[in-house]
Amino acid sequence: MNQREMSSVREEGKDRIIFVTKEDHEAPSSAELVEEDPNDPYEERGLILPSGEINWNCPCLGGMASGPCGTEFKEAFSCFHYSKEEVKGSECLEQFRAMQECMQRYPELYPQEDDEKPPQGQSSETDQTSQDSESAEMSVRAEQGSCAGMLGMSSLKDICSGLPLDPLPPNRGRDPSVPHAPTRTPDLTSEEERLALRNALRYFPPSHHATLAPEFAQELRQHGHIYMYRFCPTLRMRAYPIDQYPCRTRQAASIMLMIMNNLDPAVAQFPQELVTYGGNGQVFSNWAQFRLVMHYLSEMTEEQTLVMYSGHPMGLFPSLPSSPRAIITNGMVIPNYSSRDQYEKMFALGVSMYGQMTAGSYCYIGPQGIVHGTMLTVLNAGRRYLGSSDLRGRVLVTSGLGGMSGAQAKAAVIAGCIGVIAEVDEAPLRKRHEQGWLMEVTSSIEHCIKCIREAKRSKSPLSLGYHGNVVDLWERLLLEFERTGELLVDLGSDQTSLHNPFNGGYYPVQLSFRQANQLMSTDPNRFRTLVQESLRRQVKAINKLSEAGMFFWDYGNAFLLEAQRAGAEVEKVGGGATEFRYPSYVQHIMGDIFSLGFGPFRWVCTSGNPQDLTVTDDIAASVLEEICADVSDLIRQQYNDNIRWIKEAGKHKMVVGSQARILYSDQKGRISIALAINQAIADGRVSAPVVISRDHHDVSGTDSPFRETSNVYDGSAFCADMAVQNFVGDAFRGATWVSLHNGGGVGWGEVINGGFGLLLDGSDEAAKRASTMLNWDVSNGVARRCWSGNSNAYETIQRTMEENRQLRVTMPFPVQDERVLDRALQG
Numbered sequence: 001m002n003q004r005e006m007s008s009v010r011e012e013g014k015d016r017i018i019f020v021t022k023e024d025h026e027a028p029s030s031a032e033l034v035e036e037d038p039n040d041p042y043e044e045r046g047l048i049l050p051s052g053e054i055n056w057n058c059p060c061l062g063g064m065a066s067g068p069c070g071t072e073f074k075e076a077f078s079c080f081h082y083s084k085e086e087v088k089g090s091e092c093l094e095q096f097r098a099m100q101e102c103m104q105r106y107p108e109l110y111p112q113e114d115d116e117k118p119p120q121g122q123s124s125e126t127d128q129t130s131q132d133s134e135s136a137e138m139s140v141r142a143e144q145g146s147c148a149g150m151l152g153m154s155s156l157k158d159i160c161s162g163l164p165l166d167p168l169p170p171n172r173g174r175d176p177s178v179p180h181a182p183t184r185t186p187d188l189t190s191e192e193e194r195l196a197l198r199n200a201l202r203y204f205p206p207s208h209h210a211t212l213a214p215e216f217a218q219e220l221r222q223h224g225h226i227y228m229y230r231f232c233p234t235l236r237m238r239a240y241p242i243d244q245y246p247c248r249t250r251q252a253a254s255i256m257l258m259i260m261n262n263l264d265p266a267v268a269q270f271p272q273e274l275v276t277y278g279g280n281g282q283v284f285s286n287w288a289q290f291r292l293v294m295h296y297l298s299e300m301t302e303e304q305t306l307v308m309y310s311g312h313p314m315g316l317f318p319s320l321p322s323s324p325r326a327i328i329t330n331g332m333v334i335p336n337y338s339s340r341d342q343y344e345k346m347f348a349l350g351v352s353m354y355g356q357m358t359a360g361s362y363c364y365i366g367p368q369g370i371v372h373g374t375m376l377t378v379l380n381a382g383r384r385y386l387g388s389s390d391l392r393g394r395v396l397v398t399s400g401l402g403g404m405s406g407a408q409a410k411a412a413v414i415a416g417c418i419g420v421i422a423e424v425d426e427a428p429l430r431k432r433h434e435q436g437w438l439m440e441v442t443s444s445i446e447h448c449i450k451c452i453r454e455a456k457r458s459k460s461p462l463s464l465g466y467h468g469n470v471v472d473l474w475e476r477l478l479l480e481f482e483r484t485g486e487l488l489v490d491l492g493s494d495q496t497s498l499h500n501p502f503n504g505g506y507y508p509v510q511l512s513f514r515q516a517n518q519l520m521s522t523d524p525n526r527f528r529t530l531v532q533e534s535l536r537r538q539v540k541a542i543n544k545l546s547e548a549g550m551f552f553w554d555y556g557n558a559f560l561l562e563a564q565r566a567g568a569e570v571e572k573v574g575g576g577a578t579e580f581r582y583p584s585y586v587q588h589i590m591g592d593i594f595s596l597g598f599g600p601f602r603w604v605c606t607s608g609n610p611q612d613l614t615v616t617d618d619i620a621a622s623v624l625e626e627i628c629a630d631v632s633d634l635i636r637q638q639y640n641d642n643i644r645w646i647k648e649a650g651k652h653k654m655v656v657g658s659q660a661r662i663l664y665s666d667q668k669g670r671i672s673i674a675l676a677i678n679q680a681i682a683d684g685r686v687s688a689p690v691v692i693s694r695d696h697h698d699v700s701g702t703d704s705p706f707r708e709t710s711n712v713y714d715g716s717a718f719c720a721d722m723a724v725q726n727f728v729g730d731a732f733r734g735a736t737w738v739s740l741h742n743g744g745g746v747g748w749g750e751v752i753n754g755g756f757g758l759l760l761d762g763s764d765e766a767a768k769r770a771s772t773m774l775n776w777d778v779s780n781g782v783a784r785r786c787w788s789g790n791s792n793a794y795e796t797i798q799r800t801m802e803e804n805r806q807l808r809v810t811m812p813f814p815v816q817d818e819r820v821l822d823r824a825l826q827g
């Protein structure tokens, strides 16, 4: 073999020449990577490994250790880290220079901050030394715990210091390494475009308008929205521990922590578009709002309240120490103007936004939030439809591996069955696989069918991600049935984002993922037609498989509602306005849990320490066990399922983002857990305050006629008094922040939902707030459900009144003799 055929490295003067043969270049690398801990790598290992070595996998390095300049980066960083010089890192200038030179060769991957620097003298050779020492200084900051500094990233202090205006930060545009939201299609007139631009510029002094206006106009035309990418911080977004936020009150710091979690790229669906989940669940509308909010929160006292109008911080207004520190409303519009088209425009104008449920209320806890509910749903579906809790060898087919839907894979395995989940977008599929939530992935439908058969035979739990359109999967399952008579699916559902069907929530089967994304913005009408056709095909296959013995349910994503609008055969003969051919999971599968006061209670340990989470898990388990000894048969099953869940939750390593936990509990359980955790903080068993919250998908917080309130039959299913009352009532009973949203779950205009966050800091005051507020937060909805005629709610609220003499609820007298009505209405 002659020498030129081998890969080699040689030094020539100051140059290092790397020669790689075509074969070597094409062959997969055999380099050993440090094994990833899919569950929580950075919290547990950090930048420096216990061995003292640098952890090149630490996400705090922002991926710099890999990529085209990874080697140079590692050399510079190591040199600095191990430097013993008096001026630390002073011998590393060469390495830093090499790193910088490399980065300059890839400006798209490593945007140069200096591009936008004020004219401190033209960049020249003479500036090199100072740039190098700047790099070294950054590294010092890295050593001090903020490795973000090393990467030119900002710190928490920086992002809390308000809008950076002098100088403006460089416009780095969109980060190609993270997924981005589809182009929005607001269809603005030229006058509306001007208005959108004028609205965006309101955040900045006129001296910057000439610079920012063309940039914002381009964002509006290119992406259908002004996100203000320039102001997206370079700091790694994540739920830093509560002590690290500059603040005057820890209540505000807890809100900052929750905001940071909602924007963590490991958590958020489209982090740079400020979307946490569900395709359009915004935390804010643009990055200027994020910066202002962080600034306000860092400065607020306990006599101020931050007022949030659909992402826009109206400001800090004087209030009482007992008041919430933030009041958030998202998407509140005059009811007659709550159509989807109007939403698109209002969002583009920057005056309204879709906060989903826990995105715009800063209470998202990653897909774990829904794993638990999904696991219970799958278990209950098995009990109800298949007559057994033993789901081994049973197959669940569904779609979506996004923000919420991603939980389906994990839940299926915990429930012991075979979960097959179709996902058109490779990015979430890969993310769930890397996180360990999906056991296997395939883009071959043949292989998929083969895996289902094998798993059915071996009865081994499996979560299989099918990279493709769910309609193809349904049609293929039908074909298999028609060919062989073998029904390969027992349970079926869907969790595409059909609350947002024409803007990236649902991908039609006729197009590839890329083609769909293009058509969505170039020809929205054609796209809409294809979505509807695709939905009809999907329902057709589901109908036939259901006739053959499969059980299908609507999973709260407006699947049946949109299918009906598309003309698919989902009608329930003789059904009411909110009923379809298939049941909604809320009442049919979960059971009438909301009427019993059960709902998704959650908490977040603000220390960021997994040990605190373990302690709180143990506390919750013993609290539930104690209560369970004394509960009625009606709710014992709920308690038992939740005790089993909480005891195993740690083992399943579901934390993505903040150290959070969820379980379903009734009023008594929620209050008892909150008080026990508060006591543990007071005793020092839990090292820092804990935020308690819940999903909005709950007993009182949400009026949603196609989901949470779909079993309200007194004609009030389309009324929203309960959700509004809940929000107001939580606010003056002790919540640290409250929120009220239009949309969420089933879509804009279809639901009003609200929620809260409450900081437990171990004080008596926190205990009082938690117990008063949680009392209301559950009883409100139970009382309403009781009034609507629900017998479970009747019993529940009556029992609650017996336990709390201050609670007095107007109880209904049901009509016992229908003939009274018949006679009265005759003639």
Ligand SMILES: NC(=O)c1ccc[n+]([C@@H]2O[C@H](COP(=O)([O-])OP(=O)(O)OC[C@H]3O[C@@H](n4cnc5c(N)ncnc54)[C@H](O)[C@@H]3O)[C@@H](O)[C@H]2O)c1
Pocket (backbone or CB within 6 Å): 269, 277, 278, 279, 370, 373, 399, 400, 401, 402, 403, 404, 405, 406, 422, 423, 424, 425, 428, 468, 469, 470, 471, 495, 496, 497, 498, 499, 500, 504, 505, 506, 507, 508, 509, 555, 556, 557, 558, 697, 744, 745, 746, 747
């Ligand atoms: N059941 C519940 O308790 C509950 C809770 C929260 C949200 N939801 C609803 O569930 C839906 C999903 O929420 P999410 O946060 O996961 O949304 P998401 O947008 O993050 O994920 C949906 C996923 O479906 C994929 N998809 C779309 N069309 C597809 C197709 N035809 N075939 C295969 N994959 C397709 C998308 O690529 C996306 O990744 C939303 O409508 C949401 O409002 C339900």
